[in-house]
Amino acid sequence: MSNKSVTLAQVARLAGVSTITASKVLNNTGRISAATRARVIQAAEQLGYVANTAARSLRGRPTQMLGMVLPELVSPYFAEVARATADAASLLGYDVALFTTSRDAKREQERVGALLGGLADGLIIVVPIGSASFLASLEKARAPVVLVNHFGANTHLPVVRADSFEGSLAAVRHLLELGHRRIGFVTGAVHSSQASERLRAYRESMRAAGLWDENLVRVGDFTQKRGFEAGLELLQLPDPPTAIFAASDLTAFGVMDAARSLGLRIPEDLSVVGFDDIPAASHSHPTLTSVAHPIQEMGQVVVELFLKAKSGENVRDVLVEFPSALVVRASSGPAPRR
Amino acid sequence: MSNKSVTLAQVARLAGVSTITASKVLNNTGRISAATRARVIQAAEQLGYVANTAARSLRGRPTQMLGMVLPELVSPYFAEVARATADAASLLGYDVALFTTSRDAKREQERVGALLGGLADGLIIVVPIGSASFLASLEKARAPVVLVNHFGANTHLPVVRADSFEGSLAAVRHLLELGHRRIGFVTGAVHSSQASERLRAYRESMRAAGLWDENLVRVGDFTQKRGFEAGLELLQLPDPPTAIFAASDLTAFGVMDAARSLGLRIPEDLSVVGFDDIPAASHSHPTLTSVAHPIQEMGQVVVELFLKAKSGENVRDVLVEFPSALVVRASSGPAPRR
DNA sequence: TTGTAAGCGTTATCAA
DNA sequence: TTGATAACGCTTACAA
Numbered sequence: 001m002s003n004k005s006v007t008l009a010q011v012a013r014l015a016g017v018s019t020i021t022a023s024k025v026l027n028n029t030g031r032i033s034a035a036t037r038a039r040v041i042q043a044a045e046q047l048g049y050v051a052n053t054a055a056r057s058l059r060g061r062p063t064q065m066l067g068m069v070l071p072e073l074v075s076p077y078f079a080e081v082a083r084a085t086a087d088a089a090s091l092l093g094y095d096v097a098l099f100t101t102s103r104d105a106k107r108e109q110e111r112v113g114a115l116l117g118g119l120a121d122g123l124i125i126v127v128p129i130g131s132a133s134f135l136a137s138l139e140k141a142r143a144p145v146v147l148v149n150h151f152g153a154n155t156h157l158p159v160v161r162a163d164s165f166e167g168s169l170a171a172v173r174h175l176l177e178l179g180h181r182r183i184g185f186v187t188g189a190v191h192s193s194q195a196s197e198r199l200r201a202y203r204e205s206m207r208a209a210g211l212w213d214e215n216l217v218r219v220g221d222f223t224q225k226r227g228f229e230a231g232l233e234l235l236q237l238p239d240p241p242t243a244i245f246a247a248s249d250l251t252a253f254g255v256m257d258a259a260r261s262l263g264l265r266i267p268e269d270l271s272v273v274g275f276d277d278i279p280a281a282s283h284s285h286p287t288l289t290s291v292a293h294p295i296q297e298m299g300q301v302v303v304e305l306f307l308k309a310k311s312g313e314n315v316r317d318v319l320v321e322f323p324s325a326l327v328v329r330a331s332s333g334p335a336p337r338r
Numbered sequence: 339m340s341n342k343s344v345t346l347a348q349v350a351r352l353a354g355v356s357t358i359t360a361s362k363v364l365n366n367t368g369r370i371s372a373a374t375r376a377r378v379i380q381a382a383e384q385l386g387y388v389a390n391t392a393a394r395s396l397r398g399r400p401t402q403m404l405g406m407v408l409p410e411l412v413s414p415y416f417a418e419v420a421r422a423t424a425d426a427a428s429l430l431g432y433d434v435a436l437f438t439t440s441r442d443a444k445r446e447q448e449r450v451g452a453l454l455g456g457l458a459d460g461l462i463i464v465v466p467i468g469s470a471s472f473l474a475s476l477e478k479a480r481a482p483v484v485l486v487n488h489f490g491a492n493t494h495l496p497v498v499r500a501d502s503f504e505g506s507l508a509a510v511r512h513l514l515e516l517g518h519r520r521i522g523f524v525t526g527a528v529h530s531s532q533a534s535e536r537l538r539a540y541r542e543s544m545r546a547a548g549l550w551d552e553n554l555v556r557v558g559d560f561t562q563k564r565g566f567e568a569g570l571e572l573l574q575l576p577d578p579p580t581a582i583f584a585a586s587d588l589t590a591f592g593v594m595d596a597a598r599s600l601g602l603r604i605p606e607d608l609s610v611v612g613f614d615d616i617p618a619a620s621h622s623h624p625t626l627t628s629v630a631h632p633i634q635e636m637g638q639v640v641v642e643l644f645l646k647a648k649s650g651e652n653v654r655d656v657l658v659e660f661p662s663a664l665v666v667r668a669s670s671g672p673a674p675r676r
Numbered sequence: 677t678t679g680t681a682a683g684c685g686t687t688a689t690c691a692a
Numbered sequence: 693t694t695g696a697t698a699a700c701g702c703t704t705a706c707a708a
Contacts, residue, residue: 005480054456118392257623285595
């Protein structure tokens, strides 16, 4: 294990040619006679030659690798974002290297630095948490940087993000139209701007309808566990909600668990709406009404923006905002009669 | 965007010192006067200097990066494996770069090649699908390679894996002890060796108990969707099972959904046992009895093995096999009386 | 069709 | 305490 690696020079020597010739063969550049080509390829295979990416990169050659930095991968939402982007990149011949930061700004910065330091041709930061000045410093980075779901500090970097506000409005409207008057809400993590948008939409809708009641709001953290706890709290109120909107699907699942543990049927006794439309939302029982981000499309646009930037196109201040859309499934139904 | 990157030479020039001196300052090597040190650091910050990882790597310096190649990240099991390994690596100052292969052998090989080509100090392949000869070629790679959950072709590479057989035996035994006689099974994906082990344990247990019935086995694919379908099929048999063992937790959730859609209570009418013990297993309602792999420990051992190999220790043919253990929760209970 | 020379950005070795 | 030299593995000119 851990031997020295085979170099191009060794391959060339074995094939009886110069390094350059070997390089040309292996990269399909320049004119090479069939005989030498065959000899070089044979030598490379025999030695198990693998080009040194670091050397290539140093020489200015693209690595065909995109770096992607995201908070974590255990949330289905981020896992899906990673997959969608990797799929889109793959179609264009790029690999995506994933790094998680555990929502640690210092780690984010380190990883970004490493990636920008010659490893990747481009960088995608999902829910960046770095300071405005840090983001500003990335504007003159060696490789293009694209931000995903960035809502914080001003930046000139291109941003691809999905709305949380309109979709949340639609979710509450949906419940109102079903006749619900007591509608609970379980928030996302407090530091998240997306969570704030979802709460804001809920609050504004409820106020506009004259139904606002602070008691119906519980603080969550996007997890199923907290959803269960918050659900229990809400459902055990003297005047419990007939519908609950949760800031994430996992949270909604927790709420559904809580309802069932109290013997409530969904949607007959309680309507539940989630957010994210993760794959599990369409497989749960009952299937979950949820607000969806167009993650596939976002991934494609992210990769397209990277390509544009790479080819010199001006992407400064570009903001692509996707709508969120309510997907009505079986977990929401008419409000029960009193 | 996409400017030239700031080089060490530029930092040095601004600070009025040689590149070497600047390098020493930034790497904390050699003796440097406080004054120069301050000047260099100041210059580096002003310019937003980031060391070029490719150049460093080329010079023989470790990149402090481990490459990890895995089939996908959407399954909670793999997401957890990635997290556990990244956590363990992080403690030792390594970053983990994640690459997904979509179970495509060619992509696996490409990514492995790129990683080994100077980008990573080590390589971790989860559920490798490459041929025996491909794996053999990795034995003399530049950087240490560790295999995770490899059950296929013989190899001399170090392997860390978790048992599926004993844990599955325990799961079936648990159900038998609860008085169940009709115990259904939903398999994992057909190509998976882990899935085969789980099925084998089920079959052997049931045969030994004289309870084997081919009709009680349904083919699954580790997903919740297929679990739901298979669950419906089993529960609508003329003589339906009173317990179902599923080859994954997601599948088990699907089975639970199916049971509920038929008005069955869990565990009163149907006991359900899963496999993987993903985080959701302890948050579902009812909580899910499941067979657990010690993923955290596995991640630690993987990183330790890498370190050993890197430091020249012989890890040829090392095989660390972890036991699987049944975690009894609320989804399994006594068999209902006829 | 093939090879020579040069350099990408960094750091280890040695000398000043 | 500081700096000159060389080298890592590769590829883009250019020349033979």
